[in-house]
Amino acid sequence: RKEVEQDPGPFNVPEGATVAFNCTYSNSASQSFFWYRQDCRKEPKLLMSVYSSGNEDGRFTAQLNRASQYISLLIRDSKLSDSATYLCVALNAGGTSYGKLTFGQGTILTVHP
Amino acid sequence: ETGVTQSPTHLIKTRGQQVTLRCSSQSGHNTVSWYQQALGQGPQFIFQYYREEENGRGNFPPRFSGLQFPNYSSELNVNALELDDSALYLCASSSGQLSDTQYFGPGTRLTVL
Numbered sequence: 154r155k156e157v158e159q160d161p162g163p164f165n166v167p168e169g170a171t172v173a174f175n176c177t178y179s180n181s182a183s184q185s186f187f188w189y190r191q192d193c194r195k196e197p198k199l200l201m202s203v204y205s206s207g208n209e210d211g212r213f214t215a216q217l218n219r220a221s222q223y224i225s226l227l228i229r230d231s232k233l234s235d236s237a238t239y240l241c242v243a244l245n246a247g248g249t250s251y252g253k254l255t256f257g258q259g260t261i262l263t264v265h266p
Numbered sequence: 267e268t269g270v271t272q273s274p275t276h277l278i279k280t281r282g283q284q285v286t287l288r289c290s291s292q293s294g295h296n297t298v299s300w301y302q303q304a305l306g307q308g309p310q311f312i313f314q315y316y317r318e319e320e321n322g323r324g325n326f327p328p329r330f331s332g333l334q335f336p337n338y339s340s341e342l343n344v345n346a347l348e349l350d351d352s353a354l355y356l357c358a359s360s361s362g363q364l365s366d367t368q369y370f371g372p373g374t375r376l377t378v379l
């Protein structure tokens with residue numbers, strides 16, 4: 154079983170749609186969680202951190218449920234520019250002296266006119 | 267931009283050869299982590315360097331090695347290249363070995379023929 158598993162997608166949605174991505178993690182010692190965005194053939198870029206209380210950044214809302222070991226990302230009013238691969242990420246540092254980012258395989262989102 | 271640079275951008279090698287990839291960390295950052303991203307997958311942690319010492323390692327064989335220099339720039343060396351080593355190699359710099367904020371460089375795309 155992979156440490157971080159994502160909805161594989163791909164998701165194809167029209168502009169203006171709301172789309173939700175789900176992710177689960179298996180390492181209960183994971184400390185922090187993130188969503189990264191990766192454009193084709195580019196490096197991953199931090200989209201937002203994820204907190205148990207939920208956090209919102211404009212059209213993007215992220216949520217963490219530690220009891221279920223579940224993370225979500227909601228994108229409202231999708232734009233063409235939202236087309237990218239979305240990576241669910243956990244920071245694992247429990248019992249070690251280093252922080253390792255563990256990535257899911259990514260979910261491809263295509264927003265069409 | 268993150269201020270993290272990598273060279274070269276692209277590289278083509280043949281099986282059995284050796285390769286060195288380079289990374290310059292963001293100013294003020296003393297930690298560099300290296301990741302391998304195969305096509306269609308999320309990045310996988312190779313190892314981390316903190317203050318010129320290897321500080322943690324993922325599930326990669328010893329033919330993957332690295333260095334960190336006094337200015338905190340870093341090298342990734344891969345010996346006896348295999349076809350499966352073809353991937354995007356990403357480095358990420360951070361301000362501490364347990365920092366949850368890692369800034370990625372643009373990556374080096376390695377093709378092994």
